Amino acid sequence: MPKRKRETKTPTQLRNARKRKAKKREKATARLQDPSLVYIDDPLSAPTVLQAKHFFKELGQRLPLQLKAKEGWRSSAKLAVRRGADGLKIGLFLPKSHEIISVLGCSAHHPAINQALEAITVIGASGKIKGYDELDGTGDLRYVKLDVERSTELVQVTLVWNASSQEEAGSSLSWLLKKLKRHELWHSIWLNFNAADKHTSRILAYEKEAWLQVHGPKRFLREALHSVEGEAVELCFPPFVFRQANLCAFEDIVSLARHFVPAQSVVVELYGGVGTIGLHLADRVSSLVCSDENPHNRLCFKRSAKALPEELRPHLSYVQGDAASQVKSVPTADVVIVDPPRKGLDEAVLQALCRSRKKKQQRLIYVSCGFPAFQRDCQKLIDAGWTVHHAEGFILFPGADHLETFCVFDRA
Numbered sequence: 001m002p003k004r005k006r007e008t009k010t011p012t013q014l015r016n017a018r019k020r021k022a023k024k025r026e027k028a029t030a031r032l033q034d035p036s037l038v039y040i041d042d043p044l045s046a047p048t049v050l051q052a053k054h055f056f057k058e059l060g061q062r063l064p065l066q067l068k069a070k071e072g073w074r075s076s077a078k079l080a081v082r083r084g085a086d087g088l089k090i091g092l093f094l095p096k097s098h099e100i101i102s103v104l105g106c107s108a109h110h111p112a113i114n115q116a117l118e119a120i121t122v123i124g125a126s127g128k129i130k131g132y133d134e135l136d137g138t139g140d141l142r143y144v145k146l147d148v149e150r151s152t153e154l155v156q157v158t159l160v161w162n163a164s165s166q167e168e169a170g171s172s173l174s175w176l177l178k179k180l181k182r183h184e185l186w187h188s189i190w191l192n193f194n195a196a197d198k199h200t201s202r203i204l205a206y207e208k209e210a211w212l213q214v215h216g217p218k219r220f221l222r223e224a225l226h227s228v229e230g231e232a233v234e235l236c237f238p239p240f241v242f243r244q245a246n247l248c249a250f251e252d253i254v255s256l257a258r259h260f261v262p263a264q265s266v267v268v269e270l271y272g273g274v275g276t277i278g279l280h281l282a283d284r285v286s287s288l289v290c291s292d293e294n295p296h297n298r299l300c301f302k303r304s305a306k307a308l309p310e311e312l313r314p315h316l317s318y319v320q321g322d323a324a325s326q327v328k329s330v331p332t333a334d335v336v337i338v339d340p341p342r343k344g345l346d347e348a349v350l351q352a353l354c355r356s357r358k359k360k361q362q363r364l365i366y367v368s369c370g371f372p373a374f375q376r377d378c379q380k381l382i383d384a385g386w387t388v389h390h391a392e393g394f395i396l397f398p399g400a401d402h403l404e405t406f407c408v409f410d411r412a
């Protein structure tokens with residue numbers, strides 16, 4: 001039989017074939033739905049919300065649900081960047097997949113986030129910068145983080161770059177920065193150098209050396225929660241600290257927390273971030289010790305506390321450390337406030353709360369962003385003698401299968 005000649009393709013043909021394939025993939029995913037908007041028609045029908053209602057009903061508790069604006073609420077977003085057929089593909093991963101769905105123009109975004117995304121997408125269409133390719137670990141831009149300063153509508157943008165330094169990033173980064181700086185959208189521009197292995201799921205590199213501010217003022221982005229009563233606080237949110245994506249709705253949680261902290265309480269706050277809840281209790285506490293594992297938070301807390309009236313400052317302190325290292329303070333508190341990540345309380349914290357007995361009466365305010373973990377922790381707290389005094393559910397991400405649970409426990 002005559003041998004068939006092997007078909008060889010020119011580099012241009014190969015490139016075009018790759019582009020066609022990528023376009024086909026993009027078309028297929030475009031038909032799929034943004035995972036953050038699946039329940040947007042009726043956010044109260046999301047499975048987690050129904051599950052939470054059932055759980056509290058079984059405990060003999062009502063669970064009032066709070067839902068604010070369904071559009072324009074997301075003032076902080078971390079978005080993945082990958083290689084697209086026509087430049088950068090920026091968006092959210094579809095559940096359990098490596099496919100990205102574009103979120104350009106998403107109705108949940110604060111308008112400033114959409115403007116920023118548009119600007120980056122247009123610049124990216126030139127093809128001069130490459131989106132990250134997780135198959136081979138090549139490419140430039142891995143993620144973008146966008147945080148809006150709501151009072152000015154300016155955006156703090158962080159470019160997560162696949163290099164370990166600005167030198168290593170080279171001319172493509174310098175070119176992008178030059179283009180970005182022509183826009184008047186920015187509060188500041190930050191670089192986060194993350195050359196971690198392609199198998200990592202970590203979005204940001206948290207080491208101090210990984211961060212570089214290349215544009216904007218030295219003063220951190222500020223946010224005031226205007227609807228919260230008490231002393232006005234200016235929270236600091238540089239890009240390397242946790243910030244609630246829906247700060248407008250979280251204001252109501254902070255207000256509610258104030259309501260459940262009796263005047264002159266000794267308060268211990270674990271998983272406190274930059275002091276988003278704790279600092280708003282400054283006029284209600286005889287002392288507040290706030291802590292968090294992120295070493296960057298301390299400076300933010302101190303700067304915000306410094307701007308409070310002089311007589312309140314001595315009552316406020318901040319300790320850097322993970323929650324497990326702070327459990328000694330739990331029995332000394334009248335009120336313990338916890339707002340852990342999705343996985344819930346660390347075992348050491350849960351154990352400390354379950355055996356804490358020094359005070360005659362104690363209150364625990366638990367703010368949870370992960371309902372399954374809350375359910376588990378709640379059951380253990382009840383078994384240890386805590387009772388649910390009040391619970392409320394907040395739809396912080398309307399359209400997503402998520403509930404932020406606010407629960408007050410008491411122990412006599």
Ligand SMILES: C[S@@+](CC[C@H](N)C(=O)[O-])C[C@H]1O[C@@H](n2cnc3c(N)ncnc32)[C@H](O)[C@@H]1O
Nearest residue numbers: 242271272273276292293294322323339340341
């Ligand atoms: C859901 S955020 C809440 C922060 C704050 N209450 C707010 O609303 O901005 C959780 C915080 O827990 C911190 N964190 C995560 N794991 C921790 C741990 N094991 N010990 C202490 N803090 C932790 C994170 O750094 C983050 O600031």
